[in-house]
Amino acid sequence: MEYREILLQGINKTYMTNKGEFHALDNIDLKIRSGESISILGESGSGKSTLAKIISKIENPTSGKMFFDKENITNLKGKKLLNFRKDIQIVFQDTSGTLNPKLSVLRNMEEGLVNLTNYNKNERKEIILELMKKLNMKEEILNTPVRKLSGGEARRVSLIRALGTNPSFLVLDEITSGLDLISEDMVLDMISDSIRAFNMTVIFVTHDEESAKRISNRLLYMDKGKIMYEKAIKAERMII
Numbered sequence: 001m002e003y004r005e006i007l008l009q010g011i012n013k014t015y016m017t018n019k020g021e022f023h024a025l026d027n028i029d030l031k032i033r034s035g036e037s038i039s040i041l042g043e044s045g046s047g048k049s050t051l052a053k054i055i056s057k058i059e060n061p062t063s064g065k066m067f068f069d070k071e072n073i074t075n076l077k078g079k080k081l082l083n084f085r086k087d088i089q090i091v092f093q094d095t096s097g098t099l100n101p102k103l104s105v106l107r108n109m110e111e112g113l114v115n116l117t118n119y120n121k122n123e124r125k126e127i128i129l130e131l132m133k134k135l136n137m138k139e140e141i142l143n144t145p146v147r148k149l150s151g152g153e154a155r156r157v158s159l160i161r162a163l164g165t166n167p168s169f170l171v172l173d174e175i176t177s178g179l180d181l182i183s184e185d186m187v188l189d190m191i192s193d194s195i196r197a198f199n200m201t202v203i204f205v206t207h208d209e210e211s212a213k214r215i216s217n218r219l220l221y222m223d224k225g226k227i228m229y230e231k232a233i234k235a236e237r238m239i240i
C-alpha cells in the first residue's frame, strides 16, 4: 500500500459569534498516517467536528498549516481541491445535508462519482454494486427513494457514497450517534469491513469510547479545542 500522510501544524480556528470571537481549535499539531484508524473523542463543544471539517477541508483554519504527502495544502483551490476531495471524504451524522431524500439510493450513492470522476453510468453502477457486495448491503434497495430508509440504512448509504471515489482517508463525524444498538452495530461493522477491504484510513469522531475502541488503534481526547492526550489500542482489542 502506498504510504500517505496528513499533517496539521499549529492549527487554530476562531469563529465570530454575536458574543465575540470563539476559539474552537487551539494550536493543534497532528499527523495521520495511512493504515491507521483514529478516533477523536471529547465532550460536546470540545472541537471534534471542527477538527474533522478542517482535516477534510470543508472548513479553513484561521491560522496554521496543512500538508498532504508533504505538499502544502493549506490554501488549496480549484482543480487541486477537487482532486483532494477524491482522496479524503467526510460523512456526517445528519445525512439530510448530503443525501437527497427524493432520489433513489443509487442516484445518491453515485453522486461523488458523477461530480469527481469521468465514469459513465454503467461503470458507476458497477462500482456501487461491487462496494455493496463487499459490505454486505442488499442490492434490492438500489431503486428505493432515500426518504423511505431507516436512519441506519441512510448512514450506510452515505458511507457507500463516500467510498465510491476510493478515498485514502475517510472522516466520519458522529455517524453512529442517535442510532439504535442494532443499526449502530451494522454501521460499525461496515466501517471495520471498509478498513479491511479497502485499506482505508479512518478518522472517526465520536462521544462513545466503546465504539471508538472497536474500530480504532489510536484514540485522541480533546478538550476546549486542544488534543489533551492520546492512547494506543492494542491489536487484540480491535476487531479488524
Ligand SMILES: Nc1ncnc2c1ncn2[C@@H]1O[C@H](COP(=O)(O)OP(=O)(O)OP(=O)(O)O)[C@@H](O)[C@H]1O
Pocket: 015, 016, 017, 022, 024, 042, 043, 044, 045, 046, 047, 048, 049, 050, 051
Ligand atoms: N460555525 C460556527 N460558528 C460559531 N461557533 C461555532 C461554529 N461551529 C462550531 N462552533 C462552536 O465551536 C465549538 C466547537 O464545536 P464543534 O462542533 O467542533 O464541537 P464538538 O466537539 O464536535 O461538539 P459536538 O460533540 O456537540 O458535536 C462549540 O462551542 C460550537 O458552538
